[in-house]
Amino acid sequence: MTGTKSQIQLTHVTKAYGSHVVLSECNLSIWGGEFVVVIGRSGSGKSTLLNLIGGLDRPTNGEITILENSLTDISEDELSKLRCRNLGFVFQFFNLIPTLTVAENIRLPMALNNPKTEHTERVTNLLNELGLPDCGHRFPEELSGGEQQRVAIARALAHKPDIVLADEPTGNLDLDTAKEVLDLLTQTCRRYNATLIMATHSQEVIGSADRVLTIRSSHLEETAP
Numbered sequence: 700m701t702g703t704k705s706q707i708q709l710t711h712v713t714k715a716y717g718s719h720v721v722l723s724e725c726n727l728s729i730w731g732g733e734f735v736v737v738i739g740r741s742g743s744g745k746s747t748l749l750n751l752i753g754g755l756d757r758p759t760n761g762e763i764t765i766l767e768n769s770l771t772d773i774s775e776d777e778l779s780k781l782r783c784r785n786l787g788f789v790f791q792f793f794n795l796i797p798t799l800t801v802a803e804n805i806r807l808p809m810a811l812n813n814p815k816t817e818h819t820e821r822v823t824n825l826l827n828e829l830g831l832p833d834c835g836h837r838f839p840e841e842l843s844g845g846e847q848q849r850v851a852i853a854r855a856l857a858h859k860p861d862i863v864l865a866d867e868p869t870g871n872l873d874l875d876t877a878k879e880v881l882d883l884l885t886q887t888c889r890r891y892n893a894t895l896i897m898a899t900h901s902q903e904v905i906g907s908a909d910r911v912l913t914i915r916s917s918h919l920e921e922t923a924p
């Protein structure tokens with residue numbers, strides 16, 4: 700989505716777990732196609748912020764609007780449809796389904812949206828695009844960590860989401876593999892014009908982002924990349 704309206708809008712968002720305030724009165728606007736990096740020390744609230752934006756969790760106070768849908772007003776059913784259609788997730792521990800093949804894992808988000816189609820060509824194209832041409836029939840445990848994360852990236856992008864949320868996607872990979880996976884993720888999102896919001900510790904990623912947000916003492920601060 701392009702235009703003058705922001706794609707993601709947080710207005711006075713607070714998230715507390717009991718008396719522990721993780722995010723306090725956060726305001727944020729993100730436009731379509733932006734690459735935004737979220738940094739902050741461990742426990743600062745990076746995952747909390749991504750989970751709120753992804754509708755996996757709800758704020759204690761304040762309003763979140765995603766693609767012109769207010770997450771406050773939306774039902775669980777509508778929220779789940781929004782996640783399926785418009786969002787893609789990449790996690791630190793890959794979260795592939797071990798009993799499905801690589802091709803079946805990648806097909807899953809498309810099958811949820813459109814169960815009557817096989818999506819075979821799209822899966823093959825994604826496997827090629829992410830450098831995994833002969834891996835479709837294999838199971839996740841037969842792949843290296845870097846390969847599994849590429850499959851997770853293919854799965855996150857399969858249904859051409861507007862927004863991709865990546866929570867420390869290379870936190871579990873060695874440095875060289877991490878660099879490859881990050882390049883692949885950022886380039887693929889740019890190619891699809893998907894908004895990418897990534898929590899990371901990598902200095903290199905920070906340098907290639909459009910915007911850098913730091914969570915400090917439960918507040919969001921924006922600094923130049």
Ligand SMILES: Nc1ncnc2c1ncn2[C@@H]1O[C@H](COP(=O)(O)OP(=O)(O)O)[C@@H](O)[C@H]1O
Pocket residue numbers: 716721739740741742743744745746747748
């Ligand atoms: N479901 C939860 N219940 C209670 N506390 C939580 C929950 N999820 C996260 N927290 C707390 O919120 C804070 C921020 O966590 P998190 O967002 O995971 O940080 P980060 O991703 O930056 O490491 C931490 O202090 C964590 O313990």
Ligand SMILES: [Mg+2]
Pocket residue numbers: 745746747866867
């Ligand atoms: Mg985290």
